[in-house]
Amino acid sequence: MLDTQLLDSLPYKLYRADQVRENEQAAAEQTGVEMFTLMQRAGKAVFQQCQLLMPNTDVFLVMVGQGNNAGDGYIAALHAKEAGKQVILCAVEPHRILQGDAGTAQQRWLDAGGKIEAFSQAQLDKCELVVDALLGTGINSYIRNEFADIIDTVNQSGKPVVSIDVPSGLDANTGQSLGRCIEAAVTVTFVGIKPGLTTGAGKQSCGRLIFEDLGIGKAFVELARSSATLLTIEQFKGMAPRDVHSHKGTYGRLLCIGGNRGTAGAIRLASEAALRCGTGLVKVYCHEASMVQVSAGRPELMVSHENLQDALDWASCVVIGPGLGLDEWAKTAFEFAMKHCQTHPKPMVIDADALNLLSKHALSYSITDCVITPHAGEASRLLNMSVDEVEADRFNSTKQCAQRFHATCVLKGAGSIIDNETQTWVCQHGNPGMATAGMGDVLSGILGSLLAQGLSKDIATKYGVSIHAKAGDEVAGKFGQRGMLASDLFESLRALVNQ
Numbered sequence: 001m002l003d004t005q006l007l008d009s010l011p012y013k014l015y016r017a018d019q020v021r022e023n024e025q026a027a028a029e030q031t032g033v034e035m036f037t038l039m040q041r042a043g044k045a046v047f048q049q050c051q052l053l054m055p056n057t058d059v060f061l062v063m064v065g066q067g068n069n070a071g072d073g074y075i076a077a078l079h080a081k082e083a084g085k086q087v088i089l090c091a092v093e094p095h096r097i098l099q100g101d102a103g104t105a106q107q108r109w110l111d112a113g114g115k116i117e118a119f120s121q122a123q124l125d126k127c128e129l130v131v132d133a134l135l136g137t138g139i140n141s142y143i144r145n146e147f148a149d150i151i152d153t154v155n156q157s158g159k160p161v162v163s164i165d166v167p168s169g170l171d172a173n174t175g176q177s178l179g180r181c182i183e184a185a186v187t188v189t190f191v192g193i194k195p196g197l198t199t200g201a202g203k204q205s206c207g208r209l210i211f212e213d214l215g216i217g218k219a220f221v222e223l224a225r226s227s228a229t230l231l232t233i234e235q236f237k238g239m240a241p242r243d244v245h246s247h248k249g250t251y252g253r254l255l256c257i258g259g260n261r262g263t264a265g266a267i268r269l270a271s272e273a274a275l276r277c278g279t280g281l282v283k284v285y286c287h288e289a290s291m292v293q294v295s296a297g298r299p300e301l302m303v304s305h306e307n308l309q310d311a312l313d314w315a316s317c318v319v320i321g322p323g324l325g326l327d328e329w330a331k332t333a334f335e336f337a338m339k340h341c342q343t344h345p346k347p348m349v350i351d352a353d354a355l356n357l358l359s360k361h362a363l364s365y366s367i368t369d370c371v372i373t374p375h376a377g378e379a380s381r382l383l384n385m386s387v388d389e390v391e392a393d394r395f396n397s398t399k400q401c402a403q404r405f406h407a408t409c410v411l412k413g414a415g416s417i418i419d420n421e422t423q424t425w426v427c428q429h430g431n432p433g434m435a436t437a438g439m440g441d442v443l444s445g446i447l448g449s450l451l452a453q454g455l456s457k458d459i460a461t462k463y464g465v466s467i468h469a470k471a472g473d474e475v476a477g478k479f480g481q482r483g484m485l486a487s488d489l490f491e492s493l494r495a496l497v498n499q
Contacts (some may be wrong), residue, residue, distance in 0.1 A: 001387040012235070013226035015192030015425065016170040017137035020224070024191050027219035035048070035078055036101045038214045039068065042164070042190050043075020043105070044198030045212045046131060050080070050162050051189050059086045060348060061127035061159075063150065065168075066093065071102030072164045073133025074109045081112060088127060090119040092134065092146055119150050127260040130154055130161045132182050134168035137194060142179040143169050160185040166194060167205045174393040175202025195228055198426045199415030200394045223461050228395065228417075228424035233470045236463050238499050239278070239453075250454025251280030255315035256445065257308075257337055257354070258322040259286030260330055264293035266323030266352065266441045271301050271484050273445030274319070276490045277467075277497050279452050285311050287329055308333060312340045317347045319448035322360040322441040331357065338365045345369065345458075347451035350407075356381055358405070369457050370407035371447055373440060379411055395424060407463050410447075412440060417463055420458055429469035433481025442486045443468045445492065467496045 050060070054437040064070035070091070073091055080087045089109065094116045098106045110116070117123065124130070125235060132154070134147055144153075151169055154161060161184045166172045169181035175196035187206035189197060190213070196202040197209055212367055213220070236259030242251075254274050267286055271294070274282045281302070286294050288305040295303040304311065312318065320337050324330045334357045341348050347369040355374050358365070359381040372382075375396075380387045382401055390397040394411055398419040402409040410422040414432075418425040446468050450460035471492035 001445060012230045012232075013192070013378035014195045014198065014219065014228040014230065015224055016227050017166075017194050019227070020137070020190075020192045020194070020220075023220055023223040026215065026223055027191070027216040030219040030223075033215065036104060039071045039101050040075055040192075041073040041214045042188075042212065044070060044079055045190075045210075045214075046076040046162060046164055047079035047083070049186055049392070050076070050129055050131065051083075053162060053186055057085070057128040058129060059127045060088065060129055062087060062089045062121060062131040063134050063404045064089065064091050065136075065147070066098060066102070067136050067138060068094060068100075068102050069133050069164055070098060071105035073131060074102070074105035076114060076131050076133070076164070077114060077146060078105075078109055081114060081339055082133065084182030087114065088123050089114055089116055090123060091116050092119070092150070111159050115196070119153075121153060124157050124159065126155060127159060130159050130250055132161050132163040132168050132184060135166075135180075136164070137172040137476055139169075139178060140171065144260065148180040151182055155183050158498045161207075162349075163187040163206065165189050166197065170196060170202055170205050172196045174395065175200045176392045177201060177204075177205070181205050186210060188212060191220055192224065192226075193230070195395055195426070198230065198428070199417055200391055200413055203415045223440055226477065228426055231418075231425045231427045231462055231466050233429065233466045233496070236466065239270070239497055252449070252454065253283070253314055253316045254279045254283045254448050254452040255283050255311050255318050256322070257284060257285045257333055258324040258354075258447065259284065259290040259294055260323055260325030260327065263323030263325060264290035265314060266438065268294045268298070268301075269438045269441040270319055270322045270351075270445035270448070272298055272487070273442040273493065274449035274452070275300055276494045277446050279449040283311055283314065285333070286323075290323075293440050308336055309340070312337060315346065317448055317452035319349040319444050321349075321351035322352035323358075326356060328352055334383050338367070341367050345483075347448075347457065349373065349444050349448045349451065351440060352378075358382065359384075366406060369451070370405065371410065371451070371461055372405060372407045372456060373410045373412060373444055373447070374401065375412045375440065387402040397417075399424065400466065408457055410443075410461060410465055412443070416469065418461055418465060420461075423458075425462055427465050427469050429466060429473050430475045431473055431481055433476045433484040434469070435473040436486060438486030439468075439472070439489075442489055454485040467493060471496060
């Protein structure tokens with residue numbers, strides 16, 4: 001049995017921006033520090049990350065808005081100035097006097113001889129690094145034109161950007177761009193990691209994510225309730241050693257249904273991934289025209305185009321969808337399998353074309369132990385909304401899918417999200433090289449394998465998504481992202497499940 005060692009420390013928890021705002025002052029008070037002290041710590045942390053990113057940089061451009069985010073920027077500018085850097089500080093409204101802690105930080109900058117100027121292309125051209133302190137986590141509507149114009153100019157310049165707390169223009173909770181969004185090289189986020197920084201377009205925009213608890217992390221986690229948990233492979237103990245007195249039937253009987261005429265590769269990838277992750281017996285039910293392609297070179301697979309009823313009776317777990325298609329053969333196999341698993345409960349993974357068929361039968365089937373693995377396009381059909389609407393709030397979309405089908409849902413993509421109706425997790429591993437044909441089929445085979453070997457639905461899903469993404473990272477680390485094939489993951493998968 002697999003066990004998890006999910007860490008309770010803050011970096012593995014995600015907190016909505018409003019949860020941070022509502023609890024950080026109380027956490028600071030409990031820790032015995034003032035809010036301005038947190039601002040000072042934040043600004044210092046930002047300057048330190050600038051130094052790590054580009055240690056030999058002499059000219060900084062710090063761009064500030066009007067809120068506390070601007071205060072952090074003023075402090076970062078002060079540290080850079082004190083370190084002997086040339087600092088150009090530009091404000092959207094250069095003559096505006098800020099209030100509160102941000103006002104105090106602004107005054108300290110002026111007292112140190114700093115100037116506040118209007119933004120211009122010429123100043124951007126002079127600098128080697130940009131500090132983004134324009135907009136913080138408080139925005140939730142489309143940004144004003146004066147901000148949008150600056151963001152466009154900075155993004156087009158190609159200059160490296162360090163963003164404070166969140167890239168300006170990004171919704172910290174959803175990861176949606178609010179009209180325009182800074183594309184940062186590094187984002188330093190404070191007190192709690194915001195969910196929008198970990199998935200989809202938000203993960204792209206924030207670049208490398210650095211977390212600083214500003215010394216109040218312990219008090220904060222006692223006050224705030226996290227909205228989701230980050231997953232890494234290090235959080236899992238791995239699978240237990242196999243018993244000496246065991247046989248192939250001990251490790252599950254997995255049936256993979258798919259592989260229509262002309263799409264044999266998808267079900268072959270899924271079924272071979274299942275073998276590589278340790279399933280004792282794997283059987284494929286495919287179209288008669290795909291028999292040879294599925295079985296060629298992999299004699300360990302049992303392949304058939306007949307007696308689906310017998311195959312379902314034999315199986316302890318079912319994967320359906322890779323290469324299934326949408327024609328009459330596909331519909332017949334789909335409906336037969338779904339009805340069987342409804343009356344003979346067993347774990348089921350529904351992927352690819354089976355999800356497209358499921359979207360047309362939303363209320364017809366309810367499977368007890370079910371995992372669905374849509375990408376954004378498939379999720380859009382399941383939820384009857386556009387792909388843009390799915391991507392605008394990936395967390396909510398994943399939860400809606402889970403609730404609609406009473407299943408554990410994996411919304412694939414950058415920062416894949418898992419939701420089981422009550423809890424949410426986000427995978428930290430994975431890379432753009434995995435955006436290639438067959439990767440989803442490999443994932444469905446991994447999940448089916450772990451379920452067939454007796455892991456609980458939640459653990460199988462979290463562990464399966466993690467080792468799939470980690471295997472992709474290992475392959476990218478050895479050979480690069482471009483040219484990665486889904487089948488390249490098999491060797492790493494085998495190694496990971498044996499750790």
